[in-house]
Amino acid sequence: MCGILGAWGPMPEKRAAIGSGCDRMRHRGPDSNGFWEDEAAQIALGHVRLAILDLTEAGHQPMVSHDGRNVLTLNGEIYNHQDLRRRLEREGHMPAWRGHSDTETLVEAVSAWGMERALQETVGMFALALWDRHDRSLYLARDRFGEKPLYYGYAEDAFVFGSELKAMAGLPGFDRRIEPQALALLMHHNYIAAPFSIYAAMRKLMPGTWLRLDGDLLASKALPQPRAYWSAEAVALEAAADPLEFGSDAEAIDALERVMSTAVQGQMLSDVPLGAFLSGGIDSSTIVALMQARGGGQVNTFSIGFDVAAFNEAEHAKAVAAHLGTRHHELYLSAHDALEAVPAVAGIYDEPFADSSQIPTILLARMARRDVTVALSGDGGDELMGGYSRYVRAAAWWARREKLPQALRGPLALGARTVGGAAPLSAMREQAGKLAQVLRAEHSGRFYRQFVSYWKRPEEVVIGASLPPGPFDQASELKFLDHMTWLDTVSYLPDDILVKVDRAAMSVSLETRVPLLDHRVYEFARRLPWHYKNRDGQGKWLLRQLLYRHVPRDLVDRPKKGFGVPLGLWLRGPLKDWAYAMLEPERLKAQGLFHARPILQKWREHQSGRRDWSPHLWGVLMAQAWLDESESWGRGP
Structure with a gap:
């Protein structure tokens, strides 16, 4: 696991600029x-390394292919790289291997097969830049x-790229203008969805895509169009047309265990403590159970507990760990301990990011890093297996809409909106507002976007902004529940859950891996009929x-609490002045x-105790904290 940074084109003192940028993300790669x-x-590539596979100099990056054509800088892990090596050898592409790193495997795979095929053959997590010295072209x-x-x-005039904005912000000519549409996305979802970034001049590369920049595009300062080598949507559509069939429930369980065991075993590959x-x-209990079943000694497990009972799951984790026989580590935290992490949040996240469970995630990563360099997590299970309770609630609202004649939806939506805008705030107003959203939505995607959003009309909060189009604006052939899980897979999962975990973990040089996001597990899960995901009202069946x-069962069957903090109470108490x-x-x-009036109105209502507006306010607060933090970027490590 590492950090990458580079620039192609004219830039003064490029070597020094890249070096300083790498220093600002040294936490991603403290080893070299x-x-x-x-x-x-006029091309330069920088790299900071957290050594996981092949700890010797043979794993050093940027790495040049054996034929000298390609130069690769890689952040990530290729879990099936040993299989890829054997295939390269069988096909006669075997170079004189210098070591056993996955970076070497990947650069040779690109040389042998080309970029697109090499990406399609990988099982892994990564962000990469590759310079083709023959064609003078850059790939991301x-x-x-x-x-x-x-x-x-x-x-x-230089094309720049990197793992972190804070590393890029000090590069000469970096444009720090704020993107209003990104702030609108933040207000709506509490995260900034790709391809947007907080800076107007910067983009995020979409998951499952690659791009090629040549000299003509560079000269015109045009951005290349990303190309998909894998599509979560295409997989979902194909799976809907070809669902799995099993002779019994036991057969279905066996099939899931096989595909998940393969993913877990592949992600346990490491030359450092894991x-x-x-x-x-x-989710996490299943991952740990499969890790422990693989043998090879006790698995190190980590959990955090809180002194507020409603937010504490540490006792449950301890019981599961005891049953499985792991080497368990736990840390109990007070509100004071958690609050001490708040000032660090804006510096850890490259952009304004407002999922408040970022706070315990940061603390968990800090604890785990004392004993291991790699940690597996259970993220992804809710999106793949229909685990969020909101899916059932959303489906119930949508079903009400479908029962109404088309001619009645418009007038009823107008009436509901009028009631929803009335004062005082009440449960009736909230229900009427939801009904209006359902009735106004042209299709299920736009309905779901409103269903899971915070500030419903972000243009009323962000000056001069509008909500940009995205996956929620696309009508879909998928059934309602399948559509919801797909939307979360391409929005909430990559731009919230994975951002939260990656930035928190890498801030302390900890690599995290997500076995449920092995694409073979996803492809299997998408083909599961819904009754394998939700049965008798129970999600992730x-x-x-x-x-x-x-x-x-009695150790794990209980209501889901999530991984949150009592933010609403904190904003009325110890965080109020800040x-x-x-x-x-x-x-x-x-x-x-920002427009101050709607923000201050929610602040006053929150302080009165009439409503809990903490998620809405946290989005604005994280934007404010980030603005303060980012002012210092580029002025030293």
């Missing part, structure tokens, strides 16, 4: 750093689900049955980014 440059071609690529970040754009996050929930083979200073009207007015 590398630099490669072709001055005549990102893994299928977006586990690893990759930003790109122009800094004056463990797993364990909340005691279905099939995954639960697999877990019950390893862990007694938060109000961030939301002070004169400050907002001077920045010229």
Whole structure:
């Protein structure tokens, strides 16, 4: 696991600029750093390394292929790289291997097969840049689900790219103008969805895509069009037309265990200490159970507990760990301990990011890093296996809409909106507002976007902004519930869940891996008929049955709590003064980014205790904290 940074085109003092940028993301790669440059071609690649596979100099990057044509800088892991090596050998492409790193395998695969085929053959998580010295062209690529970040754009006449914006922000000519549409996305979802970034001149490469930049595009300062080498949507559509059939439930459980065991075993490949996050929930418990079943000694597991009972799952995790026989580590935190992490949040996340479970995630990563360098997590299970309770609630609302004649939906939506806009705030107003959203939605995607959003009309909060089009605006042939899970897979999962975990873990040089996001597991899960995902009102049904083979039901069957903090209480208590200073009207007015009135209205209502507006306010607060933090970027490591 590493960090990458590079520039192609004219840039003053390029070597020093790339070196300084790498210093600012040293947490991603504390073990070594590398630099490669072709001055005549005006291309430079930088790299900071967290050594996981092949700890010797043979794994050093940027890495040149054995034929000298391709130069690769890679952030990530290729879990099937040993299989790829054997295939290259069988096909007669075997070079004189210098070591056993997956980076070497990948650069040779690109030389043998070309970029697109090499990407399609990989099982892994990665962001990469590759310079083709023969064609004088630059390639960027990102893994299928977006586990690893990759930003790109122009800094004056140079094309720049990197793992972190804070590393790029000090490059000469970097444009720091804020993108209002990104702020609108933040207000709507509490994250900034790809391809947008907080900076107008920078983009995120979409998951499952790659791009090629040649000299003509560089000269015109045009951005290349990303190309998909794998599509979550295409897989979902194909799966809907070809669902799996099993002779019995036991057969279905066996099939899931096979595909998940393969993914878990592949992701346990490491030359450094490895463990797993364990909340005691279905997803993480299943991952740990399969790790422990593989043998080879006790698995290190990690969980965090809180002194607020409603947010504490540590006792459940401890019970699961005891049953499985792991080497368990736990840390109990007070509100004071968690609050101490708040000032660090804006510096850890490259962009404003407002999922408040980022706070315990940061603390969990810090604890795990004391004992391991790699940790597996259970993220992805809700999206793949229909685990979110909101799917059932959303489906119920949508079913009500479908029963109404088309001619009645418009007038009823107008009436519901009028009731929804009335004062005082009440449960009736909230229900009426939801009904209006359902009735106004042209299709299920736009309905679901409103269903899971915070500020429903972000243009009323962000000055001069509108919500840009995205996957929620596309009508779909998928059935309602399949459409919801796909939308979360291409939006909430990569831009919230995976961002949260990657940035928190890499801030302490910890690599995280997500076995449920092995694309073969996803392809299997998409083909499962819905009754294997939700049965008798119980989500993740099939995954639960697999877990019950390893862990007694009474240890894991309980209501899902999530991984949150009592943010609403904190904003009325220990964070109140800090938060109000961030939301002070004169400050907002001077920045010229936000309309103060709706923000302060929610602040007052939250302080009164009538409503919990903490998720809405947290989005604004994280934007404010990020603005303060980013002012120092580029002024030293």
